[in-house]
Amino acid sequence: MACSVILFFIGLYCLVVKRNMIRLLIALEIMMNAVNLNFIALSSYVVEGAVHPLAHVFTVLSIGISGCIIALGLVITLYAYRHYGTLDVRELRRLEH
Amino acid sequence: MFTPLLDALFLFVLTTPLVGLMGQRVKREKTVVAAYITFAFIFPLMLIPMFYSEVLWKNGVLVACVSSSPPEAVCLEVNALSVFMALIFLVIGFMACLFSVREVELGSITGYYTVLLGMITAMIGVVFSGDLFTLFIFWEAMCICSYTLVAFKKELWESIESGYKYLIMSSAGSITILFALSFLYGLTGTLNISYLSMSLAGAERNPMTYMALLMLIVGFGLQAGMVPFHTWLPDAHMAAPSSISAVLSGIVVKAGVFGLFMVLLTIFASLYESWYIILAAFAVLTMFVGNLSALLQDDIKRLLAYSTIANTGYILLGLAIGSHRALTGSLFHVLNHAVVKALLFLCAGAFIHKTRTRSLKELAGIRRVMPVTGTIFIIGTLSLASIPPLNIFWGELTIITAGVEAGMPLLSFLMTINLVFSAAYCLRMIQMIAIKEETSTSKKAREVSIPMLIPILALGFFSVLIGVHPSPFQAFAEAVAEVALNLTSEV
Numbered sequence: 362m363a364c365s366v367i368l369f370f371i372g373l374y375c376l377v378v379k380r381n382m383i384r385l386l387i388a389l390e391i392m393m394n395a396v397n398l399n400f401i402a403l404s405s406y407v408v409e410g411a412v413h414p415l416a417h418v419f420t421v422l423s424i425g426i427s428g429c430i431i432a433l434g435l436v437i438t439l440y441a442y443r444h445y446g447t448l449d450v451r452e453l454r455r456l457e458h
Numbered sequence: 459m460f461t462p463l464l465d466a467l468f469l470f471v472l473t474t475p476l477v478g479l480m481g482q483r484v485k486r487e488k489t490v491v492a493a494y495i496t497f498a499f500i501f502p503l504m505l506i507p508m509f510y511s512e513v514l515w516k517n518g519v520l521v522a523c524v525s526s527s528p529p530e531a532v533c534l535e536v537n538a539l540s541v542f543m544a545l546i547f548l549v550i551g552f553m554a555c556l557f558s559v560r561e562v563e564l565g566s567i568t569g570y571y572t573v574l575l576g577m578i579t580a581m582i583g584v585v586f587s588g589d590l591f592t593l594f595i596f597w598e599a600m601c602i603c604s605y606t607l608v609a610f611k612k613e614l615w616e617s618i619e620s621g622y623k624y625l626i627m628s629s630a631g632s633i634t635i636l637f638a639l640s641f642l643y644g645l646t647g648t649l650n651i652s653y654l655s656m657s658l659a660g661a662e663r664n665p666m667t668y669m670a671l672l673m674l675i676v677g678f679g680l681q682a683g684m685v686p687f688h689t690w691l692p693d694a695h696m697a698a699p700s701s702i703s704a705v706l707s708g709i710v711v712k713a714g715v716f717g718l719f720m721v722l723l724t725i726f727a728s729l730y731e732s733w734y735i736i737l738a739a740f741a742v743l744t745m746f747v748g749n750l751s752a753l754l755q756d757d758i759k760r761l762l763a764y765s766t767i768a769n770t771g772y773i774l775l776g777l778a779i780g781s782h783r784a785l786t787g788s789l790f791h792v793l794n795h796a797v798v799k800a801l802l803f804l805c806a807g808a809f810i811h812k813t814r815t816r817s818l819k820e821l822a823g824i825r826r827v828m829p830v831t832g833t834i835f836i837i838g839t840l841s842l843a844s845i846p847p848l849n850i851f852w853g854e855l856t857i858i859t860a861g862v863e864a865g866m867p868l869l870s871f872l873m874t875i876n877l878v879f880s881a882a883y884c885l886r887m888i889q890m891i892a893i894k895e896e897t898s899t900s901k902k903a904r905e906v907s908i909p910m911l912i913p914i915l916a917l918g919f920f921s922v923l924i925g926v927h928p929s930p931f932q933a934f935a936e937a938v939a940e941v942a943l944n945l946t947s948e949v
């Protein structure tokens with residue numbers, strides 16, 4: 362569980378610091394994996410000594426969901442690359458604030 | 459499999475592409491799909507009253523489990539709060555669909571309608587779900603559909619840019635929610651909402667509980683446009699097609715608010731003392747930032763988007779006050795704001811459709827060339843400025859009086875100051891649209907066609923109707939607030 366919290370914060374750190382669009386998606390994926398790990402780790406507290414099947418269901422479904430998000434993110438990244446010719450998010454600042 | 463309402467909607471979502479294909483065969487894709495989608499909305503809308511009476515008949519909760527029995531099963535729970543939200547979602551979604559028949563000019567519109575209908579379905583799934591993991595799955599389905607719709611004009615750089623920003627921020631938010639869910643699961647061994655609230659009320663205070671609470675507030679607040687996490691909202695509303703902005707602002711943001719209602723009033727109801735101060739601070743910050751930024755905007759859709767942020771602040775304030783009256787005000791404001799903001803975005807969409815610009819300066823004086831849309835826009839703006847005989851006034855009045863009643867006059871005072879700010883930018887919009895001389899751009903505009911006028915007129919009618927005759931709507935909101943407060947005690 363400590364491991365998954367660390368993993369989550371690594372993901373969050375990447376999300377804040379990294380500037381490459383694909384790396385941002387990888388950061389999201391790391392955070393998602395941290396959550397999955399957490400589900401499995403905590404399920405052994407719920408049922409002593411074994412992994413609770415409910416947690417497995419959650420994890421499998423959430424892996425599927427994260428796949429969807431990343432796929433859509435890559436599609437948008439592809440279009441952004443065609444528009445801007447770069448993957449650097451600092452270039453995506455044409456919207457005023 | 460699920461409740462009849464959701465089943466029907468799922469069926470419609472799945473068959474829309476087929477209908478589009480058949481439409482292509484007979485070379486009438488647009489007409490066929492539009493007619494089908496209209497039917498797909500009207501049918502569930504007719505189901506709702508029946509459904510509501512069934513819910514009332516079964517003591518307020520309708521449970522539909524897929525497999526085994528509760529603590530571990532995946533199930534749907536429908537109560538008055540869910541029906542209330544579902545009704546708002548369907549009405550606003552229907553209006554946006556009608557409007558986009560003319561607005562969205564694409565080669566193939568089937569994909570657009572499928573995704574839009576899918577988003578509404580997923581949102582209804584969010585409000586119907588009885589355990590947090592079902593809620594999360596529908597939530598993600600809704601989010602994925604709305605990213606797609608924001609980035610739908612893929613040949614424009616601004617929609618791609620804002621779509622990417624929205625995707626990254628909002629998925630980080632949903633992953634935060636899921637992380638909190640994993641902690642709650644670890645604490646109690648279930649994600650069923652009623653069982654969670656029971657076991658958390660009995661358990662001793664654990665740092666993990668507070669961490670989960672904070673993460674859930676952040677995650678749902680991100681979708682609701684709460685302030686430190688609001689930056690995606692103006693961009694997404696600006697870049698999306700106007701009917702999608704109406705849906706985003708009217709109901710997707712409200713789904714985030716619903717998530718907060720659900721989580722705070724049921725699961726964490728026993729921890730009220732620890733969350734109301736945080737939430738009140740966020741709410742006050744949200745409305746100040748929203749209103750002050752709205753004062754500075756020239757882009758009409760951006761201005762409306764910031765005003766959405768401010769209004770989320772009012773709703774959250776009602777939730778933070780937490781009395782029955784305040785919740786009534788909040789829910790009533792959810793309804794009123796959905797109607798008015800959808801109306802304003804659709805009117806703005808009509809202006810943009812005819813002039814191809816979003817700048818208020820260039821839109822000056824457009825009421826003279828588009829009299830009907832202009833007049834309805836002014837009614838909506840007056841309502842947003844909370845002028846008494848229109849609808850938004852009643853919800854806000856209820857929240858403010860509830861604040862005074864509950865012994866938190868400071869919050870009411872801060873909200874009143876904010877209403878003055880919002881009146882300031884609303885009056886500025888009216889001055890620009892109605893009083894100023896026409897510019898060269900706005901002179902060229904014409905009145906929009908009938909399919910665009912129908913939803914605008916209908917929403918304008920709702921706004922005035924709720925304004926002059928608020929009692930039945932307020933009574934409904936009161937009943938729903940009663941249910942929302944007592945959700946935990948029913949189990």
